[in-house]
Amino acid sequence: MNCTDFLSQLTDYFDGQISPELLEEVRAHTAGCSHCEVVLNTTRQTIEIYRGNEVYEVSDDFRERLHSAIMRKCGQKASA
């Protein structure tokens, strides 16, 4: 496996959809290629850091507006 082959397997690797044979090849490649090892580690960190940190928060003001709009709508439908 070369670096290009490694990159082409990266999505399946992270999604746990890689065959055991290819997984072995990925491991063997990253054991001998420090660049791809870094790419693997930092790509994993990229995914984890976006998963683990709330980048956008709903404001309390909006939450209130949203719920009154929903309740208005529910009321309309109920009385229709």
Add this chain to the structure above:
Amino acid sequence: MSAIQSPATEEIHPDVALVARAKAGDTTAFEQLVRQYERQIFRVAQHITQNREDAEDITQDAFLKAYEKLEQFQGNSKFSTWLVRIAVNESLMRLRKRKTSKTVSMDADVQTEDGAIPRDFAEWRPNPEQNYNQAELAEILRKTIQGLPPGFRTVFTLRDIENLSTEETAEALGLSVPAVKSRLLRARLQLRERLSRYFHKKEGQPA
């Protein structure tokens, strides 16, 4: 080295009962569903549109539309996936309307080779979560994802942030599974490359 996997879909989701009650006219059940998913729907809309006002409008419209169309929800997919799909459609429509001169298409940005080949090969040390406070980190993550082409950040948002499966993402975006996979790879590599500019530096160096 463990793979990052999406959790398996459970057989009977607790939303099924809430949706049934909402369909029967129980407004508190629908409100509960709103409460459960308002943050997720807002996040999706904000990630795609990159505009808070638009994201708030889209969130509200998506829930109102879902309420109107509740009868049409057959339960073939998860309720949350159905909601996300409504929000994605609304978001992409907004984006197209806003960018009158440039067409926003899920296919348009595939041409770019930017970030397809990794160039930064330094580990992130110290760990960014130790090196930045929550607000600084959120700002870096926002700025970084903003720079991705809309098609890439949409796929990344659905797959990696919201944990939809590749198939669910493909369905929500009207793309093939291979197209989702190729966009996801590009999105992950581009984000990694951009984040490396912040995180590979040692403490004390200017950003």
